[in-house]
Amino acid sequence: MTQKQTLTVRDNRTGDEYELDITDGAIRASDVGKIGKTEDEAGLAVYDPGFTNTASTRSAVTFIDGDKGILEYRGYPIEQLAESSNFLEVAYLLIYGELPTREQYERWEHEITFHTFVHEDIKTVMRGFRYDAHPMGMLLSSVGALSTFYPEARNITDEQIRHEQIVRLIAKMPTLGAWSFRHAQGKPYVYPDNDLSYAENFLSMLFRMSEPKYEPDPRLTKALEVLFILHADHEQNASANAVRSVGSTQVDPYSAVSAGIAALFGPLHGGANEAVLRMLKRIGSKEKVPAFIEGVKNGDERLMGFGHRVYKNYDPRAKIIKKACDEVFEVTGVNPLLEVAQELEKIALEDDYFVSRKLYPNVDFYSGLIYEALQFPPEMFTVLFAIPRTAGWLAQWIELVDDPEQKIARPKQIYTGGRTLDFVPASERWK
Ligand SMILES: CC(C)(COP(=O)(O)OP(=O)(O)OC[C@H]1O[C@@H](n2cnc3c(N)ncnc32)[C@H](O)[C@@H]1OP(=O)(O)O)[C@@H](O)C(=O)NCCC(=O)NCCS
Numbered sequence: 001m002t003q004k005q006t007l008t009v010r011d012n013r014t015g016d017e018y019e020l021d022i023t024d025g026a027i028r029a030s031d032v033g034k035i036g037k038t039e040d041e042a043g044l045a046v047y048d049p050g051f052t053n054t055a056s057t058r059s060a061v062t063f064i065d066g067d068k069g070i071l072e073y074r075g076y077p078i079e080q081l082a083e084s085s086n087f088l089e090v091a092y093l094l095i096y097g098e099l100p101t102r103e104q105y106e107r108w109e110h111e112i113t114f115h116t117f118v119h120e121d122i123k124t125v126m127r128g129f130r131y132d133a134h135p136m137g138m139l140l141s142s143v144g145a146l147s148t149f150y151p152e153a154r155n156i157t158d159e160q161i162r163h164e165q166i167v168r169l170i171a172k173m174p175t176l177g178a179w180s181f182r183h184a185q186g187k188p189y190v191y192p193d194n195d196l197s198y199a200e201n202f203l204s205m206l207f208r209m210s211e212p213k214y215e216p217d218p219r220l221t222k223a224l225e226v227l228f229i230l231h232a233d234h235e236q237n238a239s240a241n242a243v244r245s246v247g248s249t250q251v252d253p254y255s256a257v258s259a260g261i262a263a264l265f266g267p268l269h270g271g272a273n274e275a276v277l278r279m280l281k282r283i284g285s286k287e288k289v290p291a292f293i294e295g296v297k298n299g300d301e302r303l304m305g306f307g308h309r310v311y312k313n314y315d316p317r318a319k320i321i322k323k324a325c326d327e328v329f330e331v332t333g334v335n336p337l338l339e340v341a342q343e344l345e346k347i348a349l350e351d352d353y354f355v356s357r358k359l360y361p362n363v364d365f366y367s368g369l370i371y372e373a374l375q376f377p378p379e380m381f382t383v384l385f386a387i388p389r390t391a392g393w394l395a396q397w398i399e400l401v402d403d404p405e406q407k408i409a410r411p412k413q414i415y416t417g418g419r420t421l422d423f424v425p426a427s428e429r430w431k
Contacts, residue, residue: 011036011044026055045412051236057244057403061094061395062235069313069360073233074098082320087228088112088198091170091391094233095398108167115171116192116201118142119149123189126179135180135383140261142176143169147254154252156401165253166394173390174198177383178205184379199224202387217331223324223370230317230363231385233392239263239270243393244400245409253397260393261386270382273368276305277378280337280344280369289343297353305365306348312358321366332373341369 007020007027013036020031029046037043048054063072071078074093081090092100092108100108125145129138146168147153153165179189182205190205193214199221204214234240242263247256264270283292296303308315329335345361348354371381400406 009035024058029054045414047414051241056236056241056409057400057406059235059396059399060097061399062233062392064235064310066308066310067312069311069316071234071316078230078316079320082226082229085229086198087225087232087388087391088170090229090232091388094391094395095166111167112171112198113194113201115168116175116194118146118172118175122146122149122176123179126176126183126189129183131186132184133180134379135177135184136261136265136379136386138180138183139173139176139383139386140258140265142180143173143254143261144258145254146172147252150252150254153254156250156252162253162398162401166398169253169257169390169394173387174202175205177387178202180383181206181376181380184377197221199228219327219331220374223328226320226324227367227370227384228388230320231388233389233395236396237269238266239389240393240396243397247397247400248406248409250401253394256397257390257393260389264382264386264389270385272304272362273364273371273381274378276341276364277337277368277372279304280340283340283344286339286343289340289347293344293347293351297351303344303348303354303359305362305368306354307357307359308362311360311362314360315362317363318361318365321363321370322361325366325370328370328373335369335373337372338369341366 005022007022009018009020010016011018016036018031018035020027032046033043035044046054061074063075064070073081073090074097076093076099081093085093088109089100089105092105122142122145126138126142129141150165150168152161155161175192182189187209190208192201193204194201196204196214200214200216203216203220203224207216208214236244239260243256243260246259247253267275283289293303295301325338329338345365348359354360368378368381371384372378376384
């Protein structure tokens with residue numbers, strides 16, 4: 001027997017019944033709005049701060065099953081992409097929906113490689129920041145500033161123009177990110193080297209000094225590629241939602257992506273790996289782990305890098321990062337905090353407090369260790385997240401622009417303030 005895909009709702013205020021269609025496991029908020037609607041009264045609204053149970057879009061970009069610990073980009077499991085693909089191929093897959101043919105990939109790689117330079121005036125913009133400017137502040141401002149260099153980007157419905165901006169954004173993010181890093185160190189900005197791959201060139205712009213050619217260790221390049229792939233998208237998270245919300249005004253993609261960077265800057269989003277590192281340093285040694293765990297169980301603090309709003313199983317990205325850690329430490333020497341992290345994980349995964357609450361390591365548990373081993377200061381961690389996430393933001397943005405159902409994002413409110421008060425001028429109020 002086929003089930004009827006509807007929901008019957010009885011409004012006990014009036015006794016009226018409504019039948020709402022269910023499509024893909026969701027009812028439409030606009031149908032809810034018909035409940036109790038009269039000429040004088042607004043219909044029922046849905047109150048959902050933080051959008052914890054509101055689907056804002058249909059999307060074919062990224063699939064997550066948090067209970068099973070599954071993450072797929074365009075249907076491809078993250079494990080396979082991290083093992084056998086590279087960041088530029090994954091970026092193409094996310095943005096254009098299909099794995100590229102050889103010709104498409106070669107053209108894409110060529111285009112990205114030859115758009116890595118930024119206008120010299122952008123360098124001047126960046127030079128204008130204070131000597132200790134936070135690199136994320138510099139990144140979001142300089143990406144926003146790009147919109148002034150490419151005014152044609154406002155034409156968001158022209159596919160060719162749109163493609164050009166996508167190429168520019170993916171190509172220039174490492175340049176802007178690396179320059180933000182060098183700025184705080186008082187070191188000269190390093191121009192892109194177009195003989196190098198995407199990840200190699202980024203490492204060159206970060207670390208090159210007087211050597212005529214920077215030759216990064218292939219193991220570090222591979223680890224960076226893997227980290228970039230793992231961070232490339234994560235469906236409707238806070239920054240993707242920021243890009244979509246700002247993008248829904250039909251603004252240019254530079255402005256929309258800079259909104260995404262701003263959202264990522266917040267400690268509840270991009271900053272958790274920094275907190276993990278601080279926690280590991282504070283614990284200091286393996287011997288102190290049991291006492292720390294007891295403190296967590298007593299509610300003194302949280303075990304940072306554990307637990308996730310969506311994953312109620314091992315975060316699939318954490319497994320892959322753990323493996324990448326070993327490869328990086330082969331080059332840099334083992335980070336002594338790794339021992340502390342491993343002991344924390346071992347004890348927590350056996351402890352009923354964590355097991356019963358389905359608290360498993362998330363992506364941030366090990367990534368900070370790698371970043372530190374690569375000699376990045378904590379302020380750079382979120383920049384390293386923003387660079388690959390640009391691919392995901394753009395994939396989400398294109399989907400939004402092409403979706404005829406999307407409208408300018410404009411939530412409702414439940415108004416709680418005063419009404420029809422009589423204004424008294426300051427000259428009378430302050431007598
Ligand atoms: C990610 C996070 C915010 C998800 O939160 P959430 O889905 O809202 O889960 P809740 O805060 O409702 O937690 C559910 C239970 O697990 C506990 N819990 C959740 N994360 C915990 C952690 N990291 N350490 C200890 N206890 C934790 C909560 O205290 C709560 O216990 P209770 O039921 O006894 O009150 C949360 O797990 C957390 O703060 N983790 C640490 C920070 C972090 O690593 N963030 C990066 C995410 S990628």
